[in-house]
Amino acid sequence: MSLLVDIHRDLGGFVLDAAFEAENGITCLLGSSGCGKSFTLKCIAGIEKPDRGHIELDGVVLFDSEKHINLPPQKRQVGYLFQNYALFPNMTVRQNILCGLNREKDRTAKERRLQEMLRLMRLEGLENHKPSQLSGGQQQRVALARILVNDPRMLMLDEPFSALDTHLRDSLKIELRDMLLSYGREVLMVTHSRDEAYNMSSRIAVMDSGRLLCMKPTKELFANPGNTSAAILTGCKNIIAAKKLGPHEVEVPDWGICLQTQEEVRDGLTAIGIRAHYFNPSTARNRFPVTYLEEMEEPFEVILQFRYTGQAPGSSPVWWRINKEKRPQQFPAELGIAPANILLLYDRAPETTS
Amino acid sequence: MTIDWYPLWNSLRIAAISCVLVFFLGIFFAYYAAKLPRLVKGVLDVILTLPMVLPPTVCGYFLLLVFGMKRPLGIFLLQYGIKFVMTWYGGILAASVVAFPLMYRTARGAFESFDQTLAYSGQTLGLSNTYIFWRIRMPACRQGILAGTVLAFARALGEYGATSMLIGYTPGRTATISTTVYQLWRTNDEAGAFFWVMVNLAISTVVLLTVNMLESRQKKAVKA
Numbered sequence: 165m166s167l168l169v170d171i172h173r174d175l176g177g178f179v180l181d182a183a184f185e186a187e188n189g190i191t192c193l194l195g196s197s198g199c200g201k202s203f204t205l206k207c208i209a210g211i212e213k214p215d216r217g218h219i220e221l222d223g224v225v226l227f228d229s230e231k232h233i234n235l236p237p238q239k240r241q242v243g244y245l246f247q248n249y250a251l252f253p254n255m256t257v258r259q260n261i262l263c264g265l266n267r268e269k270d271r272t273a274k275e276r277r278l279q280e281m282l283r284l285m286r287l288e289g290l291e292n293h294k295p296s297q298l299s300g301g302q303q304q305r306v307a308l309a310r311i312l313v314n315d316p317r318m319l320m321l322d323e324p325f326s327a328l329d330t331h332l333r334d335s336l337k338i339e340l341r342d343m344l345l346s347y348g349r350e351v352l353m354v355t356h357s358r359d360e361a362y363n364m365s366s367r368i369a370v371m372d373s374g375r376l377l378c379m380k381p382t383k384e385l386f387a388n389p390g391n392t393s394a395a396i397l398t399g400c401k402n403i404i405a406a407k408k409l410g411p412h413e414v415e416v417p418d419w420g421i422c423l424q425t426q427e428e429v430r431d432g433l434t435a436i437g438i439r440a441h442y443f444n445p446s447t448a449r450n451r452f453p454v455t456y457l458e459e460m461e462e463p464f465e466v467i468l469q470f471r472y473t474g475q476a477p478g479s480s481p482v483w484w485r486i487n488k489e490k491r492p493q494q495f496p497a498e499l500g501i502a503p504a505n506i507l508l509l510y511d512r513a514p515e516t517t518s
Numbered sequence: 519m520t521i522d523w524y525p526l527w528n529s530l531r532i533a534a535i536s537c538v539l540v541f542f543l544g545i546f547f548a549y550y551a552a553k554l555p556r557l558v559k560g561v562l563d564v565i566l567t568l569p570m571v572l573p574p575t576v577c578g579y580f581l582l583l584v585f586g587m588k589r590p591l592g593i594f595l596l597q598y599g600i601k602f603v604m605t606w607y608g609g610i611l612a613a614s615v616v617a618f619p620l621m622y623r624t625a626r627g628a629f630e631s632f633d634q635t636l637a638y639s640g641q642t643l644g645l646s647n648t649y650i651f652w653r654i655r656m657p658a659c660r661q662g663i664l665a666g667t668v669l670a671f672a673r674a675l676g677e678y679g680a681t682s683m684l685i686g687y688t689p690g691r692t693a694t695i696s697t698t699v700y701q702l703w704r705t706n707d708e709a710g711a712f713f714w715v716m717v718n719l720a721i722s723t724v725v726l727l728t729v730n731m732l733e734s735r736q737k738k739a740v741k742a
Contacts, residue, residue: 211638237641250639254657264643314643 167318167350171207171217171227180204180214180374190344190351192361192382194397195371201354202247204371205320208352209244210237221317221350243316247323249307251295257306258291264314277313285309300328301336308343318350325360337363358399362386370394388427392435392509400437400507401483408433412503419482420474423450426503430510437507440467440485445492447500454499457481466491470499524690525698526717528606532694533675536613540670543614544621545663548629549651570619577615578683585611585684606692608685613674621670628662629655661733668729672722 170183180200193201206212208219208226216229221242226235251260261278268274282288285305295303304324311319324340325333341364344351355361361368362382369379372393378385389395395403406414408429414436415422423436458469458481466488469481484499547566551559569577585592585602595601602608632655640650656663678696685692687701695718702710 206638209638209642211641237638238644238646240642241644242642244639244642246635246639248633248635250633250635252636252640252654252658254654263640263645266644266649310643316642 166222167208167352168218168220169204169208171204171214171219173203173207173212173214173217178374182371182374182376184369184376184379186350186352186367186369188348188350189366190341190353190364191367191369191379192365193352193354193369193371194356194358194361196356196397199371200374201356201371202322205244205322205352205354208240208320209242210235210240211244241315241317243311243314243319245304245307245311245319245321245324247326249295249303249327251303251307251310253295256292256294257287257298260295260306261310261313264310264312267314281309281313301332304328304336304340308340312347316349318352319344319347321351321353323355324353325355325357340364356397358397370397372397389437389507390509391511392437395435395437395507395509399439401440401485402438403435403509404437404479406433406436414506414508418476418479419452419472420476421450421452421472423501423506424503425506425508427506427508429508432510433508434511435509437509438482438501438505439507440483442501442505443482443484443499444502445496445499447502449500449503450506451498451500453497454482456495461488464488468495521713522689525693525695525714528609528692529675529694529696530721532606532609532613532677532681533671535610536617536674537667537671539610539614540618540621540674541667544618544625544666544670548622548625551626552629566622567619569615570623574616574677574679574681575683578612578680581612581615581680581684602684604685604688604692606685609677609681609692609694612680612684613677616677616680617670617673620673621666624662624666624669625659628659628666631662632659664729664732668725672725675721676718 167186169185171180173180178200180203182200182204193204195201203212207214207217208221210226213234214227214229217227218225218229219227221240225231225233226240226242227233252263255263258278261281262274265274265277268277282291285308287302287305287309290298290302290306295306298306304327325336328336337360344364353360353364355364365382367379368382368385370377370385370389370391370393377391377393380390385394386398389398389400392403404416404418406416406423408431409415409422411428412425413422414425414429414433416436453473454470455473456468456470460467460469464487465485468484468486470484471481547562551562551566554562582603583589585595585608587593587596587601587603592601592603602611636654636658637650640654641647645654676696677694678700681694682697682700687693687697693701695714699711699714699718702708702714
């Protein structure tokens with residue numbers, strides 16, 4: 165099972181350039197809205213046509229601009245779960261799922277597979293309901309049932325949780341992940357939420373304004389995003405321009421400080437990132453005096469905004485996030501950062517040079 | 519008093535046949551116009567909508583220009599025994615041209631508000647485009663399409679200007695309700711004119727009542 169994508173499309177003012185390879189398991193396309201994630205999925209499904217490129221699934225060419233191959237969506241056998249689930253409103257749950265069984269001509273087999281799927285997706289008793297009578301979670305299960313029963317060669321999910329209430333989201337995430345893993349084929353999921361990407365996927369491809377920046381195993385991407393866009397998308401709050409000073413030392417001019425790093429600094433460093441959780445009053449390394457500005461309370465955490473004493477005027481304050489229980493009575497006058505917690509960011513895609 | 523029912527029968531068949539014609543033509547153009555490049559679409563849209571804003575007599579004038587007995591197309595068609603001037607089925611042509619924009623525009627509006635992802639998801643599931651069109655797109659747009667059909671029918675039934683230009687008024691041959699009303703009024707037969715006015719009123723009321731009933735039934739079905 166493998167998916168090969170290399171597509172290019174000029175949309176006038178917006179250029180999409182995405183090349184990646186994905187294998188079994190859940191791959192996530194992570195990017196802010198309007199970065200071309202959904203468009204990429206649509207190209208793979210055959211709904212949109214790239215200007216040029218090549219798309220191949222399990223050795224079958226779906227699209228090739230040079231060989232003039234462009235299979236219609238009907239022949240691609242690619243499952244696509246739309247953001248709004250796209251259930252046919254005039255049909256019942258049963259009729260909707262039967263639409264996914266249109267290739268099965270044998271009537272008894274059709275009925276058997278329908279019943280199996282209804283059971284698997286816990287939709288028994290809802291057969292004759294219209295989509296408008298179902299809850300968001302039920303609608304999602306009907307849409308998935310309709311796709312899975314169609315036996316696609318791969319599955320694509322476009323922001324699968326965005327239409328759901330927050331409290332439903334978490335329980336459905338686990339449910340959906342287990343279902344997708346047992347499905348055992350290539351799954352490509354699009355999201356702008358780092359939590360969803362982290363929860364669901366084994367691999368993440370980061371997209372930014374039409375370009376695919378990097379693709380890494382999920383844990384590795386969060387541990388070392390490598391570039392500014394990836395750092396922002398993985399939720400890093402403090403990103404600041406920096407210069408290389410030595411093999412393990414960087415200068416941050418806006419904060420007026422120099423920091424020791426554990427990882428070796430390469431040439432071409434443009435910025436560093438420090439996650440808001442990683443400041444620590446008891447760390448001796450990279451310790452500098454600070455002044456506090458604002459405090460914002462969240463249900464279980466506190467965000468403290470501070471400035472370094474030597475920080476340049478006009479530069480944004482630094483974010484420190486701690487558990488409420490750990491919030492000190494007296495704010496420490498100095499904060500440290502472990503050298504291992506400094507993310508080195510190179511904006512001329514370092515993947516290609518290393 | 520014996521009543522000649524010919525105008526009623528003639529009007530109904532002209533309206534019914536034009537309505538069927540306009541139904542398919544309107545949907546066809548509404549569906550394919552949406553897929554054309556913008557410039558072509560703009561030009562086509564103007565041409566297709568013109569009969570709605572032009573005086574019907576002007577439409578009739580154009581029809582005579584094309585299908586008149588001394589015009590090339592009129593002469594050509596006559597070889598096959600087809601003559602749109604002064605025949606009852608010429609009324610179908612006149613009524614269709616005038617009623618077409620109503621169907622075309624309402625159908626286009628309905629298609630434009632259709633959620634395209636429904637069609638896409640049907641395609642990725644392997645459903646044929648024909649199936650998607652008739653079983654998913656049309657049902658989703660049925661409100662607008664039904665409204666367009668009724669409007670087109672009502673317009674075709676009441677067509678006067680283009681019809682009188684093209685087929686005139688011959689009792690028992692080309693007379694329709696609306697041309698009859700005018701003729702009877704012109705010849706001082708007020709009672710006759712009034713009678714046909716009432717007939718027309720009755721038909722229109724029944725049509726509108728039927729539509730309202732269908733709509734409320736549909737709403738109930740959705741709620742249940």
